[in-house]
Amino acid sequence: MDALTVSPGGVLEVRNHARKGRSLYTSRIVKGGEIIIDEAPLLLLVAPEMAQSTCVACLRAVGPKERIECPVCFQACFCSPSCQLVAQGTPWLHSVPLCSAYKQLAALGLSTDDQAQLRFLLHALALRHAGTPESKRRFAALCSLVGEPTEAEHSVAARLAPYLKATLAGLNAVESLPLNGEELAMLLRKEQLNSYGVLASQQQVATAAVLQIGGSGVCGNGGGTTCGGRVGAGCSSNSGGAEVPPGEREDGERRLRGSALYAQASLVNHECLPNVARFDFFDSGRPNSTHVTFRALHDLPPGTELAQSYVPLHWGLAERQAQCRDVYGFDCTCPRCQTESQWSDDEGEDDDESEWETDTSNEDLEADDAAVTAAGEAATGQSRDAGASGLCGGQEVEMQDAQPIVCAPPGEEGPLEPTYLRLFLLKYMCAAPGCFGTAAPVKPGSTLLECNVCGRTRSEREFLREIERSQQQQQQMQMQLKKRTTRPRSVR
Numbered sequence: 001m002d003a004l005t006v007s008p009g010g011v012l013e014v015r016n017h018a019r020k021g022r023s024l025y026t027s028r029i030v031k032g033g034e035i036i037i038d039e040a041p042l043l044l045l046v047a048p049e050m051a052q053s054t055c056v057a058c059l060r061a062v063g064p065k066e067r068i069e070c071p072v073c074f075q076a077c078f079c080s081p082s083c084q085l086v087a088q089g090t091p092w093l094h095s096v097p098l099c100s101a102y103k104q105l106a107a108l109g110l111s112t113d114d115q116a117q118l119r120f121l122l123h124a125l126a127l128r129h130a131g132t133p134e135s136k137r138r139f140a141a142l143c144s145l146v147g148e149p150t151e152a153e154h155s156v157a158a159r160l161a162p163y164l165k166a167t168l169a170g171l172n173a174v175e176s177l178p179l180n181g182e183e184l185a186m187l188l189r190k191e192q193l194n195s196y197g198v199l200a201s202q203q204q205v206a207t208a209a210v211l212q213i214g215g216s217g218v219c220g221n222g223g224g225t226t227c228g229g230r231v232g233a234g235c236s237s238n239s240g241g242a243e244v245p246p247g248e249r250e251d252g253e254r255r256l257r258g259s260a261l262y263a264q265a266s267l268v269n270h271e272c273l274p275n276v277a278r279f280d281f282f283d284s285g286r287p288n289s290t291h292v293t294f295r296a297l298h299d300l301p302p303g304t305e306l307a308q309s310y311v312p313l314h315w316g317l318a319e320r321q322a323q324c325r326d327v328y329g330f331d332c333t334c335p336r337c338q339t340e341s342q343w344s345d346d347e348g349e350d351d352d353e354s355e356w357e358t359d360t361s362n363e364d365l366e367a368d369d370a371a372v373t374a375a376g377e378a379a380t381g382q383s384r385d386a387g388a389s390g391l392c393g394g395q396e397v398e399m400q401d402a403q404p405i406v407c408a409p410p411g412e413e414g415p416l417e418p419t420y421l422r423l424f425l426l427k428y429m430c431a432a433p434g435c436f437g438t439a440a441p442v443k444p445g446s447t448l449l450e451c452n453v454c455g456r457t458r459s460e461r462e463f464l465r466e467i468e469r470s471q472q473q474q475q476q477m478q479m480q481l482k483k484r485t486t487r488p489r490s491v492r
C-alpha cells in the first residue's frame with residue numbers, strides 16, 4: 001500500500017484501506033502516551049442551546065459573570081475581549097454577516113436541531129464566501145472529508161434551504177453562494193460523519209438542568225469519537241474530575257456544548273478496541289486550547305493503523321453496531337465485535353441450564369483466571385519466573401521484569417482471546433464510576449493513565465488492584481458454578 005500523504009512530522013501516513021477508505025498509519029515506532037496528532041480546527045460550532053455559555057471563538061465554557069454577550073444579535077457570547085475581537089474579525093467565526101444571519105435565524109422560531117444544522121451551513125458557506133487564501137484552504141479541506149449524502153440529508157437540505165436563503169440576506173451574497181440542494185446535502189453529510197462533539201462543562205450541565213434546557217445537543221452516552229458531532233461522535237473533554245462526569249445527563253447521554261471539525265483527525269477510523277484516545281483542552285486557558293490531540297494507548301509498531309472508538313468503550317455489541325451502521329454507515333466487523341458476537345450466541349444458549357453444568361465452563365474460567373493472574377504478576381514484575389511468557393491477546397508475549405502490561409491487539413483477523421479483551425477494558429476504560437472515558441498514558445514511558453473524559457489518573461498499582469477485584473469476582477462466580485454443578489441432577 002503506497003502512502004497517499006505523509007504528515008509533516010513524518011509520524012503518520014495516509015493510506016487507503018480496502019474496507020474503510022482513507023486511514024492513518026504509523027510510519028515509525030510510536031510509544032504509548034506519545035501525542036501523534038495535535039491539530040487546529042477547520043471549524044468550531046456552538047450548540048444553539050449553549051450559545052449563552054460557550055465562547056463562539058474558542059468554545060470555552062463561560063460563566064454568567066465573565067461572558068460578553070454579542071451586543072448585536074444576542075445569540076452568541078465571547079469569553080474575553082480578545083476572543084470578541086478575533087470572532088468579529090474572522091469571517092467564519094462571528095463577523096458582521098454571520099452575526100446578522102444568527103439574528104435572522106433566531107427570529108424564525110425553529111427547533112434547536114434545525115438551528116444547529118443551519119448554523120453549520122452558514123459557517124461553511126461563510127468559509128466559502130470569504131475568499132481569502134485561509135478560508136479557501138479551510139473550505140477545500142472541509143470538502144475533502146468523506147461523506148456522500150444519503151436520502152436523509154437530501155430531504156433535510158430541501159427543507160432547510162428556504163430558511164437558509166432568508167438568513168443569508170445578511171451575507172449580501174445569496175446569488176454567489178451554492179444553494180443547490182446537492183451541495184447542502186453534501187455539507188450536512190460531511191458534518192455528520194466527521195465532526196467531533198465537545199462535551200459541556202459541569203457548570204453548563206448544571207445550569208442547563210436548572211433552566212431545563214432541552215434540545216438535541218447530546219451524544220449517545222458520550223461516545224463518539226470523531227464523528228457525528230450532534231449525535232455520536234467523540235465526545236471527550238478534560239473539563240475536570242468529578243463524581244458525575246462532565247456533560248452527563250440523567251438519561252446517560254452527555255450534553256454537548258458544540259462541535260469541531262478537523263482535517264487530519266477526521267481520517268482516524270473506528271475499532272471497538274482503539275489504540276489512540278482523543279484529548280481536548282477547550283477550558284484549559286492554555287495556548288492552542290482548540291487543538292485536538294490524540295495519544296497512543298500503548299506502543300505501536302510502524303505500519304499500525306490508528307483506531308479510535310466512535311462509541312464509548314462500555315457499550316454492548318448491539319448498541320455499538322447500531323451506532324456504526326446508523327450514524328456512520330458501516331458494519332463493524334472488528335475483532336472485538338467478532339469475539340462478542342460469539343459470546344452472544346453462547347449466551348443465547350445459556351437459557352438452557354445444562355450449558356452451565358458442564359465441566360468445560362469451569363475449565364474455561366480457570367484458564368482465564370490463570371491468564372489474568374499471569375498478566376497481573378507480569379505487570380508488577382512479581383512473576384515467580386521473571387522473563388517468562390504470559391498469555392495476552394491469545395499470543396505468547398515476553399513478560400519482562402516490572403513492565404506494565406502492554407496488550408497490543410493481535411491484528412485484524414479473527415476473534416480475540418476473552419482474557420485479552422477483559423484486560424484491555426480494565427486497563428483502558430476509566431474506572432471512575434459512570435465515566436466510561438478512555439485512559440491513555442500521560443506521557444511516553446509513563447505508567448500513569450489519564451482519562452480523556454473526567455481527567456482522573458490511575459497508577460499501575462491501582463490497575464493491579466482492579467485485576468485483583470476482577471479475579472475475586474471470577475472466583476465467586478466459579479464457586480457458585482461449582483455449587484451448581486455438584487447438585488444432583490434429580491433435584492433440578
Ligand SMILES: C[S@@+](CC[C@H](N)C(=O)[O-])C[C@H]1O[C@@H](n2cnc3c(N)ncnc32)[C@H](O)[C@@H]1O
Nearest residue numbers: 019020021022146193266267268269270328330
Ligand atoms: C471520520 S471518517 C474516517 C476517514 C474515512 N475513512 C475517509 O476516507 O475519510 C468515518 C468514515 O470512515 C469509514 N470507517 C471508519 N471506520 C470504519 C470501520 N471500522 N469499518 C468500515 N468503515 C469505517 C466509514 O465510512 C465512516 O463513515
